[in-house]
Amino acid sequence: MVTVPVRNLTLEEFLKLPETKPASEYINGEIIQKAMPQGKHSTMQGEFVTTINSTVKPQKIARAFPELRCTFGGRSIVPDVAVFSWNRIPVDEQGNIANVFNTYPDWTIEILCHEQSTTRPTKNILHCLNHGTSLGWLIDPEEYNVFIYPSHQQTMFLENPEDILPVPNLVGNLHLTLGELFNWLKL
């Protein structure tokens, strides 16, 4: 993670800069580039999008997006997976999904990269909760545990394979245990 302290750059100015790879986030006036994702991170991100979308996309309930820039509450962040309820997905004049998402996801999922500090992703999850998101997950694929951040409620820590992962109401038919989640890492 690279922090470039840039003075006097507003959110509007930041949003005009070219996108970087990995994506950069604008948090409290600072530009912070995300870590370069590795195998475990990419695997989990891909499986999440597939699993969530196969459960809730056909009925037009919700949709999961990997690496989607979400700008709201004075920050511009890029959750690893952002899930939006169907009626909150912005569309353009042609009825296509818009390019710019100036709103919070309903469910935000962050996946730790190897040896990454949990502070940045946790901060971003709390920013989401403070602006309307109903649930955040922080997944550690090295340590096989998940912090669950429900809106207005106490944080939960899950580390047993049989623990059932709480999901937002809008994807209530998604049933997933911690063991099933980390089985995604197996080839």
Place this chain on the structure above:
Amino acid sequence: MVTVPVRNLTLEEFLKLPETKPASEYINGEIIQKAMPQGKHSTMQGEFVTTINSTVKPQKIARAFPELRCTFGGRSIVPDVAVFSWNRIPVDEQGNIANVFNTYPDWTIEILCHEQSTTRPTKNILHCLNHGTSLGWLIDPEEYNVFIYPSHQQTMFLENPEDILPVPNLVGNLHLTLGELFNWLKL
């Protein structure tokens, strides 16, 4: 932090082992030794105990203890600072403070050591909240930020010097900003 996987050791057996330095904790059947504290950690721990006790000990409201073993809910943990309301401090037959605290602190404070993962201290804070503790703090003296864990409520993240740190009701007369807290690190 050293994790020694010991099979079939019960909490009772763990408590009979000699104490280590730094202290070891018993969490989900595992024995985990705390990190060797360094200058910033020790400074903050000492200042906390002094500040809290000068505010609430004279009126016999509450008392702060550094490195106190607290055993409850199937675990034995050693918060960096454990604050107990006066009437919950265990005493022996002589009316002296007991050696064994088989209960949760009312307020638990963890101070990160250099490059330590936040998972262990956060887990311990959540264990406390799930067993009766009303507030947990996780302080990062390198990054100048504090995660606040109020019982049954959403986690908060504070990083601005003017932020006022929430304290438990029992020490309501303790007024402390984030800036004042990290000023303790100055000689």
